[in-house]
Amino acid sequence: xxxxxxxxxxxxxxxxxxxxxxxxxxxxxxxxxxxxxxxxxxxxxxxxxxxxxxxxxxxxxxxxxxxxxxxxxxxxxxxxxxxxxxxxxxxxxxxxxxxxxxxxxxxxxxxxxxxxxxxxxxxxxxxxxxxxxxxxxxxxxxxxxxxxxxxxxxxxxxxxxxxxxxxxxxxxxxxxxxxxxxxxxxxxxxxxxxxxxxxxxxxxxxxxxxxxxxxxxxxxxxxxxxxxxxxxxxxxxxxxxxxxxxxxxxxxxxxxxxxxxxxxxxxxxxxxxxxxxxxxxxxxxxxxxxxxxxxxxxxxxxxxxxxxxxxxxxxxxxxxxxxxxxxxxxxxxxxxxxxxxxxxxxxxxxxxxxxxxxxxxxxxxxxxxxxxxxxxxxxxxxxxxxxxxxxxxxxxxxxxxxxxxxxxxxxxxxxxxxx
Ligand SMILES: Cc1cc2nc3c(=O)[nH]c(=O)nc-3n(C[C@H](O)[C@H](O)[C@H](O)COP(=O)(O)O)c2cc1C
Numbered sequence: 001x002x003x004x005x006x007x008x009x010x011x012x013x014x015x016x017x018x019x020x021x022x023x024x025x026x027x028x029x030x031x032x033x034x035x036x037x038x039x040x041x042x043x044x045x046x047x048x049x050x051x052x053x054x055x056x057x058x059x060x061x062x063x064x065x066x067x068x069x070x071x072x073x074x075x076x077x078x079x080x081x082x083x084x085x086x087x088x089x090x091x092x093x094x095x096x097x098x099x100x101x102x103x104x105x106x107x108x109x110x111x112x113x114x115x116x117x118x119x120x121x122x123x124x125x126x127x128x129x130x131x132x133x134x135x136x137x138x139x140x141x142x143x144x145x146x147x148x149x150x151x152x153x154x155x156x157x158x159x160x161x162x163x164x165x166x167x168x169x170x171x172x173x174x175x176x177x178x179x180x181x182x183x184x185x186x187x188x189x190x191x192x193x194x195x196x197x198x199x200x201x202x203x204x205x206x207x208x209x210x211x212x213x214x215x216x217x218x219x220x221x222x223x224x225x226x227x228x229x230x231x232x233x234x235x236x237x238x239x240x241x242x243x244x245x246x247x248x249x250x251x252x253x254x255x256x257x258x259x260x261x262x263x264x265x266x267x268x269x270x271x272x273x274x275x276x277x278x279x280x281x282x283x284x285x286x287x288x289x290x291x292x293x294x295x296x297x298x299x300x301x302x303x304x305x306x307x308x309x310x311x312x313x314x315x316x317x318x319x320x321x322x323x324x325x326x327x328x329x330x331x332x333x334x335x336x337x338x339x340x341x342x343x344x345x346x347x348x349x350x351x352x353x354x355x356x357x358x359x360x361x362x363x364x365x366x367x368x369x370x371x372x373x374x375x376x377x378x379x380x381x382x383x384x385x386x387x388x389x390x391x392x393x394x395x396x397x398x399x400x401x402x403x404x405x406x407x408x409x410x411x412x413x414x415x416x417x418x419x
Contacts, residue, residue: 010348011027011321016061018260020225020226021224022173028062029306030330031064031332032230033376034080035047035079036079037051038082043082047384048384051384053099054384055099059102059104062106064106065107067080068081068083068162070083071155072084074125075117086168108162110159110166110177115133115143126151127146128209137268156212159176164221173259175230175260176228176229178210178230184210185267187199187200187208188241189237190239206245214258223257227259231253237270262306262330264308275310286320288320290308291307294326307329309330317345334353336383337389360395375393
């Protein structure tokens with residue numbers, strides 16, 4: 001079959017028009033992966049444009065950046081980029097240019113970690129309510145302070161300001177990180193948000209923070225600029241955010257004009273986003289973790305949907321698109337081991353690389369899920385410095401290398417950055 005005929009039959013290669021008129025050149029998106037490539041004081045470095053240029057060269061439709069923090073006093077991980085003003089504008093412009101030069105869109109993921117930030121990284125952490133972590137996590141996470149109404153309004157304004165700077169720098173869109181147990185997700189959760197003022201109490205009031213963040217971003221960037229969200233289908237915690245509430249939240253966002261909803265799930269306390277939590281029973285048969293929920297959402301709103309978590313094979317992605325449950329396939333770990341995977345998938349072929357569990361063989365380390373994040377960060381750094389990733393790199397060697405390079409303390413701080 002001629003290449004062009006193969007391309008036109010490949011569902012992954014079809015363009016997608018978003019509600020605001022902007023077009024994704026195809027259905028493959030890199031979902032956010034925290035790069036840990038910011039400077040020690042959380043500014044953009046030239047490594048970021050280089051990393052994104054490599055991904056863009058593969059022909060991918062959409063690149064979503066790793067989470068960028070909207071307040072440098074509230075970091076989620078060492079090596080985050082924090083965006084509060086225009087100090088980094090030239091490098092941000094280079095980042096956007098390197099990603100969009102081949103027709104790919106790049107959206108900046110905006111985040112505030114709330115309570116989910118490891119001990120020692122920030123002076124203190126704010127959250128909707130001062131609810132402690134589960135007992136076995138208190139060694140790594142402090143109990144947060146309850147944010148005052150004034151602090152909440154400041155955070156809302158910061159999301160808007162960061163989005164405006166992203167737009168000015170040439171990014172194609174922004175994504176609100178509303179998943180994985182960070183601040184937006186904390187406000188939505190009846191477990192983490194036990195406020196009795198206008199920011200909590202009922203499900204509707206718990207949604208108010210997210211809708212305020214969305215409205216402020218929209219006010220700052222205008223109607224034409226794509227604004228998306230990554231949202232949990234559920235956080236898989238007793239007394240937490242449920243599928244029913246997630247559905248209501250999506251309905252409210254659709255009504256407000258969101259351009260793309262990315263579905264994920266889980267938190268540090270139950271990391272379903274990387275397949276470690278409680279994915280649906282049918283997951284083994286259909287490689288992606290959150291397809292069943294996506295099907296329900298599809299019946300409720302007409303907003304374009306992206307699903308991330310577990311996609312590995314061309315057949316799995318094609319089948320999911322053909323089912324009609326989603327419009328965009330989100331990939332993370334596969335693109336860290338094979339930055340060219342999109343080119344293969346767009347040809348209707350599988351990547352020659354495989355995502356495999358990362359283990360060291362040291363029980364203590366593996367039990368703490370230490371390796372995965374540090375291992376992937378090493379691969380991203382290799383790509384950013386012009387080298388090829390090492391898909392078969394030993395977990396143990398990567399672990400020892402990281403400890404030798406940064407010391408156990410740094411490694412320990414990073415270890416809980418599941419998302
Ligand atoms: C190293 C690493 C960093 C991640 N950083 C983020 C992040 O900054 N924001 C986010 O929304 N998800 C983040 N994730 C979660 C991924 O976007 C994705 O939801 C998850 O890896 C499942 O997709 P996959 O099976 O294709 O890897 C991260 C995952 C990994 C492995």
